[in-house]
Amino acid sequence: MGLLTGKTGLILNIANDRSIAWSIAKNCVAQGATCGFGYLPLEKMERRVRKSLDEMAEETGQAGLKDPWLQPCDVGSDASIEAFFAEAKKKFGKIDFLVHSLAFANKDYLAIGKFTSTPREVFSQACDISAYSLIALTRAALPLMPDGGSIIGMTYLGSEKVVPGYNVMGVAKAALESTARYLAFELGEKKVRVNTISAGPVRTLSAMAVGGIDDMFTHVEKKSPLRRNIDADEVGKTAVYLLSDLSSGVTGENVYVDSGFNTVGL
Numbered sequence: 001m002g003l004l005t006g007k008t009g010l011i012l013n014i015a016n017d018r019s020i021a022w023s024i025a026k027n028c029v030a031q032g033a034t035c036g037f038g039y040l041p042l043e044k045m046e047r048r049v050r051k052s053l054d055e056m057a058e059e060t061g062q063a064g065l066k067d068p069w070l071q072p073c074d075v076g077s078d079a080s081i082e083a084f085f086a087e088a089k090k091k092f093g094k095i096d097f098l099v100h101s102l103a104f105a106n107k108d109y110l111a112i113g114k115f116t117s118t119p120r121e122v123f124s125q126a127c128d129i130s131a132y133s134l135i136a137l138t139r140a141a142l143p144l145m146p147d148g149g150s151i152i153g154m155t156y157l158g159s160e161k162v163v164p165g166y167n168v169m170g171v172a173k174a175a176l177e178s179t180a181r182y183l184a185f186e187l188g189e190k191k192v193r194v195n196t197i198s199a200g201p202v203r204t205l206s207a208m209a210v211g212g213i214d215d216m217f218t219h220v221e222k223k224s225p226l227r228r229n230i231d232a233d234e235v236g237k238t239a240v241y242l243l244s245d246l247s248s249g250v251t252g253e254n255v256y257v258d259s260g261f262n263t264v265g266l
């Protein structure tokens with residue numbers, strides 16, 4: 001028996017095998033969960049995601065992943081979200097968990113010294129795709145969670161402290177964390193829990209778009225209590241805790257998986 005045996009969840013969005021969503025999915029599947037997956041409908045994306053799920057099937061020995069339930073979802077479009085959940089309802093009926101592991105900001109403004117020049121539309125898009133989407137996905141998932149459930153989102157320390165180069169994404173992550181708390185408060189009565197994981201830097205496609213990312217890795221290695229950077233797999237393991245009944249009394253929280261870096265002042 002795995003920690004998620006008998007549970008079904010939706011994980012959005014995998015881009016490749018380096019995505020944090022991929023490591024979360026791998027750990028969920030290894031713990032017995034049935035998962036459906038989302039991908040951003042861009043050219044070649046579906047093929048790339050299928051390939052990464054093939055690799056996951058090999059690593060976990062879960063043959064079911066060879067023919068995964070995989071649907072497009074662009075969280076900037078209400079119609080796309082609606083279509084994704086309509087298909088999920090047809091396939092799964094009910095779900096127990098939802099993983100929001102996606103974000104976007106124009107990388108031209110994720111550079112040191114560029115925050116003051118952030119245009120209105122860049123700000124709006126970053127907050128829309130990276131934070132509002134948690135409300136939109138949660139609302140769409142609720143009808144599939146009549147018995148309650150667990151929802152998680154991914155965030156980063158740049159929401160609370162200035163991390164040079166993280167810029168507008170830091171503002172969007174502050175909005176995401178606050179959004180998670182308000183959702184947790186409102187949905188507690190429905191037995192739906194909402195939490196965020198604040199991960200230390202991980203070398204993914206999105207992370208590489210952030211100016212100053214190399215300094216983040218160097219700094220964590222030098223200054224964090226564990227004196228090393230984290231592995232995406234460690235985020236996956238914490239996700240299993242938050243998505244499973246092990247965390248049944250935990251909601252509205254932000255859990256750090258960052259080698260303890262957030263606790264250090266100097």
Ligand SMILES: NC(=O)c1ccc[n+]([C@@H]2O[C@H](COP(=O)([O-])OP(=O)(O)OC[C@H]3O[C@@H](n4cnc5c(N)ncnc54)[C@H](O)[C@@H]3O)[C@@H](O)[C@H]2O)c1
Pocket residue numbers: 013014015016018019020021039040073074075076100101102103104129154155156198199200201202203204205206207
């Ligand atoms: N990598 C890190 O260092 C780090 C640290 C802390 C938090 N995070 C967060 O983890 C989450 C996953 O990012 P990642 O680092 O795995 O990078 P990633 O590039 O692998 O994943 C980002 C995902 O967001 C998706 N996405 C972008 N725009 C979208 C849209 N309009 N609709 C739907 N999906 C969209 C991409 O397709 C991709 O699948 C993000 O929220 C990110 O901010 C990352």
